[in-house]
Amino acid sequence: MSKRDYYEVLDVAKSATVDDIKKSFRSKARKLHPDNKDSGDEKAFKELAEAYEVLTDPQKRELYDKYGHEGINGSSPGFDNFNFQDLAGFGFEDIIEAFLGGNFRQGFGRRGGPEQGSHxxxxxxxxxxxxxxxxxxxxxxxxxxxxxxxxxxxxxxxxxxITCSGCNGMGQVQQVVNSWFGQSVQIIACPQCHGNGTIxxxxxxxxxxxxxxxxxxxxxxxxxxxxxxxxxxxxxxxxxxxxxxxxxxxxxxxxxxKEHEIFTRDGDNIHLEKAISFPMAALGGEILVPTIEGDTVITIHPGTQSGTVITLRDKGALKLANSQKRGDQYVHLIVKTPEKLSGEQIKLFEELAQISGESLKIDKTVKDTLKHQAKEKKNSADTKNNENSKDESSFFEKIVDVFKHKADS
Ligand SMILES: [Zn+2]
Ligand SMILES: [Zn+2]
Structure with missing residues (x-):
């Protein structure tokens, strides 16, 4: 007898997704299952089960699409010899769910046997x-x-x-339940052996x-x-x-x-903040920078700004999949403004400001003008003051000059 087309059996398109197939199987299986008194049909159910098994297996589906039933002969055992009596004691909902979970053939055994230990x-x-x-x-x-x-x-x-007499070692018994939906049969753990099958x-x-x-x-x-x-x-x-x-x-x-004292990690890359001094940022030089394998020397260019990032290639973390390859290390330079100055340092910075033409205080007449303006525009918030913005590069050049001058003398 020639077999029906599997797509036809499941009533799905050739392009149907696995989800489409599952959905269709679920509704059809309920109707055709032999336990269903109204529309159960064991032969049709077996045909449905076989179609489902083939079309949800990508390899079998490909063979079937190419060569039809010939393509999967022998690779799919079919359900012709399947005996539903073996499943006595299980509700057909259980069987349908076992199908959909893909563990129909291997994992659907009787209860009461060896149990897999928990994780x-x-x-x-x-x-x-x-x-x-x-x-x-x-x-x-x-x-x-x-x-x-x-x-x-x-x-x-x-x-x-000893084998439990209540369930003959099955660990489960059928129970007739009356509910809103009428009478139904449920499978419950055997109350005598608590589902163990043995006492x-x-x-x-x-x-x-x-x-x-x-x-x-x-x-x-x-x-x-x-x-x-x-x-x-x-x-x-x-x-x-x-x-x-x-x-x-x-x-x-x-x-x-655990977090590291100085390093942070972002994937395979490692980040490190490194403070440099004000003179170092201005004049440039060399510093020692820690990496995960010890210190390395890096060069600081004259006029380096705070926030400059220096990349150390292949100094990052080993890659999980291929430990021959590594990420990078990023050194974030932070220019530290000196906080506690000696008398001599203060003198030098004042000298520097002077050479740079930098006034450290706002002129009194400017402040008075501002006060006057503020009174007039009490309700207006946008009093912008761009008065004292300075050209930073020229400022740094002058810092360099002062320190060079100091070093020479
Ligand atoms: Zn029992
Ligand atoms: Zn013991």
């Missing part, structure tokens, strides 16, 4: 430079492991957990029947170079042990990078 999170604080160069840290985690006394069974020595008659004294006990476990965490705050490392199997022989969950290490 754990650990906050790890590291130093600024450790984040840049990478490091190895020992962390101790409080996690659940199999109880050594009962080897995880939860039953006291000489006894074994422990004589619990192990050490773990009280849980099968798991809290244990301190030490891990060595390799922090790669280039990480930043908020970065997560995953240690597979570092989490809690699952019950009934289930596997370990994972351990997520959340990194917090």
């Amino acid at each position: 754990l999170k650990y906050n790890l604080e590291i130093e600024f430079l450790e984040a840049i160069f990478g490091t190895t840290k020992k962390v101790v985690i409080d996690r659940l492991e199999d109880c050594p006394k009962c080897e995880g069974s939860g039953a006291a020595a000489g006894s074994k957990p 422990i008659e004589k619990p192990c004294a050490d773990c009280k029947g849980a099968g798991l006990v809290k244990t301190n476990k030490e891990f060595e965490v390799n922090v790669p170079p280039g990480v930043q705050s908020g970065f997560k490392l995953r240690l597979t199997g570092g989490g809690n042990k699952g019950r009934k022989g289930g596997s370990f969950g994972d351990l997520y290490i959340l990194l917090h990078v």
Whole structure:
């Protein structure tokens, strides 16, 4: 019998997105599911499930688009031999959701078996430079492991957990619920065994029947170079042990990078503020600047302004993906105005001001005029005063002259 076109089965266009396909599948699956008394159709449902499986798998969809049903022969098992009796005990909503979650074939098993252990999170604080160069840290985690006394069974020595008679080991039972929407069947955890599928008659004294006990476990965490705050490392199997022989969950290490005394980081680049003196800014010279690998010499040009940024190529942080490459370091120069001056310094600065033609006080007649104007324009706020703006470059040239003059004498 020839198969129907999958796009036709799902009633979507050839260009449909995965979301379109999911949406269509959801509404059709509800209608066609064999548990649906009014419009259920097992054959049609299997056809729908197969179309869904192929069209939501990019590889299979591509093959199907190119070669039709021939293209995916053998690569898609199909649902012809699928037996819905295997799913007894599960509501069809569960089955539809399992489909949409993509775990229909592998993860949709009976309850009561081994359980995957839960994941754990650990906050790890590291130093600024450790984040840049990478490091190895020992962390101790409080996690659940199999109880050594009962080897995880939860039953006291000489006894074994017995299969629950309430649910035949399924861990779940059906319950008829009356609600606004009428009668429906819900799947609930078995009240006799609390969803375990087994009952422990004589619990192990050490773990009280849980099968798991809290244990301190030490891990060595390799922090790669280039990480930043908020970065997560995953240690597979570092989490809690699952019950009934289930596997370990994972351990997520959340990194917090401490601030540095002088450096700040922006991605792979490092920023540093460096103060230079007034004479240095005016005359130029050389200074020592710290980098993450020690000091380096940089040249200050004469007449350097505060806020000037000097870029040190490849002196930044190592890149996370490729630690052969590095960011840059930016040195932000701040010209420091001297605060405490000696008598001699004051004399020199006064001399400098004089040579520059700079008057440090406003003339009394100017102030009087301003007062007079202010009275007249009491209600007007825009009294701009550009009177004393000076040409900065000529000012610096004069500073240079004064210091040179001082050095010569
Ligand atoms: Zn135990
Ligand atoms: Zn039970």
